[in-house]
Amino acid sequence: MKSVNIPAIAVQRLTLYARNLALLDQKGMEVVSSAGLADICGVNPAQIRKDLGYFGQFGIRGVGYYVKELAYEIRKILGLEKEWRLALVGVGNLGSALLRHAQFLDQSYTFVQVGQITVAPVKALKRLVKDKGVEIGVIAIGPRWAQQVADEFVGAGVRGILNFTPVQLRCPSDLHVENVDFTRMLDMLCYRLTLNQ
Amino acid sequence: MKSVNIPAIAVQRLTLYARNLALLDQKGMEVVSSAGLADICGVNPAQIRKDLGYFGQFGIRGVGYYVKELAYEIRKILGLEKEWRLALVGVGNLGSALLRHAQFLDQSYTFVQVGQITVAPVKALKRLVKDKGVEIGVIAIGPRWAQQVADEFVGAGVRGILNFTPVQLRCPSDLHVENVDFTRMLDMLCYRLTLNQ
Numbered sequence A, B: 001m002k003s004v005n006i007p008a009i010a011v012q013r014l015t016l017y018a019r020n021l022a023l024l025d026q027k028g029m030e031v032v033s034s035a036g037l038a039d040i041c042g043v044n045p046a047q048i049r050k051d052l053g054y055f056g057q058f059g060i061r062g063v064g065y066y067v068k069e070l071a072y073e074i075r076k077i078l079g080l081e082k083e084w085r086l087a088l089v090g091v092g093n094l095g096s097a098l099l100r101h102a103q104f105l106d107q108s109y110t111f112v113q114v115g116q117i118t119v120a121p122v123k124a125l126k127r128l129v130k131d132k133g134v135e136i137g138v139i140a141i142g143p144r145w146a147q148q149v150a151d152e153f154v155g156a157g158v159r160g161i162l163n164f165t166p167v168q169l170r171c172p173s174d175l176h177v178e179n180v181d182f183t184r185m186l187d188m189l190c191y192r193l194t195l196n197q
Helices: A008-026 A034-041 A045-053 A067-078 A094-104 A122-132 A143-156 A182-195 B008-026 B034-041 B045-053 B067-078 B094-104 B122-132 B143-156 B182-195
Strands: A084-089 A109-115 A136-139 A160-163 A176-179 B084-089 B109-115 B136-139 B160-163 B176-179
Touching (some): A008 A067, A034 A045, A084 A094, A084 B182, A182 B008, A182 B067, A182 B084, A182 B094, B008 B067, B084 B094, B084 B143, B094 B109, B122 B143, B136 B143, B143 B160
Parallel strands (some): B084 B109, B084 B136, B136 B160
């Protein structure tokens, strides 16, 4: 897989295609044209072909894409054919919304434990990560405790963190941190609205 | 402003720079080097210069960027120097997390009303949008009601929607919809972890 040189934005779009293919599949749709998928995803068909082209040859000329098959292929590319184990710290507001979201989409993410841990006992988290093979820590608590929980996750040996707090976490460089920043999405929306005024 | 040809990913990074500059400003930092800002944002300095280059000349050679000034300039580019009025439907889980997030970052977003509206009375929403000059509707309720609330927002005349539900909303093409999809962020994280296995 020549994935090293693939732009992040193309991978972001892959996750969008995967999401919409899953929704089409849930609706019982078996085949979707390149134009149809593009329309649903809000991109142009050439973009889809280009993005998929990084990873191989997909779809059948004059037919389109088999929904289940393409969804599977993209999930494989993204590394989602395996089960990912997550531990969630903070189930108050965001945490439970996240769980419902993942359930709705029938994702293969497995949350091994969910707890309203604000001042988490370090040893418990460490044991959980080791015993359950947790690879990803999800931080969905108040900003005040974010760095402390991140440190605990790092110490426990997770490989990645999904950070829902507005705090800029300080983590080792070999750990992958993905920040979910609501207000940045709002910023993007306002930029678009400003352009089209 | 030659903003029409600016790639979305560059604008996404601008929101990242703006966010981190605001955090530096909160910490009382007045000047930041190009390398310093790049490090905090997890990009390389050349990328920052290129992204800012779309919009003009910023920073002083050998000094770096004035934090407050650059933050202001980027906010101006993004259209954030004005007050944006939002109406939030669904304050249960996500809604209150979003409000706390925005407050923490001291954003200029103004939520004109917040209510746990699941089956919202259409007339009330329409009047609110008109009376308070709401431009953006935020949908943070369960998937079941998402499309209905979107329709109400559209009917009431908002210009954009921030959609926190996993539902693919059907809206008029001139309306801007920004989807916040948690599991897509997880997908990105898993892709990176898979690459580095």
